[in-house]
Amino acid sequence: MTAQFPMIRPRRMRKDAFSRRLMAENQLTAADLIYPVFVLEGEKQRESIASMPGVERVSIDLLTDVADELVELGIPLIAIFPVTPADVKTELAEQAYDPNGLAQRAIRALKQRQPELGVMTDVALDPFTIHGQDGLLDETGYVMNDETVEVLIKQAVSHADAGADIVAPSDMMDGRVGAIRAALESDGHIHTRIMAYSAKYASSFYGPFRDAVGSSGNLKGGNKYSYQMDPANGDEALREVALDLAEGADMVMVKPGMPYLDIVHRVKTEFKVPTMVYQVSGEYAMLKAASQNGWLDEKAVVMESLLAFKRAGADAILTYFAVDVARWLKQG
Numbered sequence: 001m002t003a004q005f006p007m008i009r010p011r012r013m014r015k016d017a018f019s020r021r022l023m024a025e026n027q028l029t030a031a032d033l034i035y036p037v038f039v040l041e042g043e044k045q046r047e048s049i050a051s052m053p054g055v056e057r058v059s060i061d062l063l064t065d066v067a068d069e070l071v072e073l074g075i076p077l078i079a080i081f082p083v084t085p086a087d088v089k090t091e092l093a094e095q096a097y098d099p100n101g102l103a104q105r106a107i108r109a110l111k112q113r114q115p116e117l118g119v120m121t122d123v124a125l126d127p128f129t130i131h132g133q134d135g136l137l138d139e140t141g142y143v144m145n146d147e148t149v150e151v152l153i154k155q156a157v158s159h160a161d162a163g164a165d166i167v168a169p170s171d172m173m174d175g176r177v178g179a180i181r182a183a184l185e186s187d188g189h190i191h192t193r194i195m196a197y198s199a200k201y202a203s204s205f206y207g208p209f210r211d212a213v214g215s216s217g218n219l220k221g222g223n224k225y226s227y228q229m230d231p232a233n234g235d236e237a238l239r240e241v242a243l244d245l246a247e248g249a250d251m252v253m254v255k256p257g258m259p260y261l262d263i264v265h266r267v268k269t270e271f272k273v274p275t276m277v278y279q280v281s282g283e284y285a286m287l288k289a290a291s292q293n294g295w296l297d298e299k300a301v302v303m304e305s306l307l308a309f310k311r312a313g314a315d316a317i318l319t320y321f322a323v324d325v326a327r328w329l330k331q332g
């Protein structure tokens with residue numbers, strides 16, 4: 001005999017705040033947050049981004065103030081994205097591995113200011129190529145895999161040399177995780193973690209990010225379909241994750257976030273490894289625009305979206321809302 005209504009009333013547990021809190025299966029904390037920041041050349045530079053209201057690009061001196069705030073709020077990790085001036089972009093992306101490049105200087109400044117704040121870097125060539133693609137092009141405009149990986153290795157090692165705690169290849173070249181891991185090991189960087197953007201989709205939700213780093217106007221070919229994944233696919237994501245783990249990734253990532261919760265869940269269920277998710281620029285823009293119009297309650301929808309990532313299985317979330325969220329969590 002199975003119990004039924006009226007003995008069974010699921011609403012009993014939902015009636016009061018204490019019992020709702022008691023049975024909550026998931027919880028969001030500041031330790032779940034990773035804050036992406038766009039970094040500018042110069043001093044005391046602060047620029048807003050039209051398609052990401054509330055997000056600013058900042059120069060390194062102001063970036064270190066951000067680091068203080070993150071530590072104060074209990075956010076474990078900052079992810080930096082250099083905004084490369086157009087005049088240093090090249091076909092071969094040499095700036096990507098310049099020991100005195102913007103990213104490398106930012107890493108050193110951050111580690112000096114706040115040694116306990118984790119610093120993560122993006123490993124991909126799009127901020128440094130004239131054409132805005134993540135790798136080197138052949139004469140037909142195809143992004144060459146193996147030649148690109150050679151440059152990514154140099155970029156990742158230069159980040160580790162500068163003190164990066166985590167390098168995050170976001171380029172989707174084949175074999176890059178293994179190649180970067182081998183280079184880090186042979187250079188003595190045995191503690192440098194790799195967060196692989198393993199299931200990175202060719203998404204139109206990256207539009208505002210490309211505005212932020214100034215790579216949208218110059219994106220030759222207009223898309224990244226020959227290396228980022230087709231949104232139609234799920235099994236392919238599991239294969240990419242399996243490969244990156246076999247090649248030495250410490251953590252994997254699914255990107256974008258909200259439209260890909262099924263992928264987050266499948267990855268976590270299948271592999272049981274640290275699984276990160278990126279609430280990307282277009283997701284930020286949607287939530288922000290609707291909130292600014294008074295159509296959505298910003299705090300409520302942002303908190304709900306992040307809790308949903310936790311429920312799907314994410315261990316941490318890259319989000320442009322990280323600082324706001326940590327403040328809200330602190331207020332209780």
Ligand SMILES: NCc1[nH]cc(CCC(=O)O)c1CC(=O)O
Nearest residue numbers: 124126170205206209280281282
């Ligand atoms: N390879 C660069 C990179 N790293 C993170 C993002 C997107 C992040 C966002 O939209 O917030 C991108 C853009 C892209 O692949 O075109």
Ligand SMILES: [Mg+2]
Nearest residue numbers: 172173174240
């Ligand atoms: Mg891959």
